[in-house]
Amino acid sequence: MASTANPTRDEFAALLDESLGGAADGGFEGRVVKGTITAIEGDKAVIDVGLKSEGRVALREFAMPGQPHGLSVGDEVEVYVDRVENSEGEAMLSRDRARREAAWDKLENEFGEGKRVDGVIFGRVKGGFTVDLDGAVAFLPGSQVDIRPVRDVQPLMDIPQPFQILKMDRRRGNIVVSRRAVLEETRAEQRSGLISGLAEGQIIDGVVKNIT
Structure with a gap:
């Protein structure tokens, strides 16, 4: 030998x-x-x-x-x-x-800590879309794509972006994510920051959104 x-x-x-x-x-x-x-x-x-x-x-x-x-x-x-x-x-x-094995380990930790995860929308399925979470495939329901209904999702496909995991089951291989939750959280943070910076008598620019 x-x-x-x-x-x-x-x-x-x-x-x-x-x-x-x-x-x-x-x-x-x-x-x-x-x-x-x-x-x-x-x-x-x-x-x-x-x-x-x-x-x-x-x-x-x-x-x-x-x-x-x-x-x-x-x-x-x-x-x-x-x-x-x-x-x-x-x-x-x-x-x-x-x-996939490495992704599941990482995702379980991030899900437990409530962290956002990065993914790529790469396909369409009944009721929504498929998202690649660095090896693990997740389901993005159509209602969770955006805050408002989206007619054309093509511009959102094949580009890395953040998602929030709503639920996951490793035994069944199921992961459900939301892009809408991330947008809502971001908007709430921006609104909170804007409100905290307002003061009585302050002059700011605004846009008329509706007249009733």
């Missing part, structure tokens, strides 16, 4: 597997691990995570909707190991699943 100072690929896989505490399948499958991009072939990235074979992941899994992937050979990325080896002898890896 070669020395551990210069292990072969097989020996490296065995050492990493030992550190994960299990046989090859139990040690890698179902885990998020770090890998290195060794090549970019067409629309896929070839990634080495220390197994006997490399895996291929679609480049679109590394990009936010409407954004470039920005990957280069030699970059280190985190991926989820679905299977150590498929029928073609390649590792089955998923960047989407890795992002």
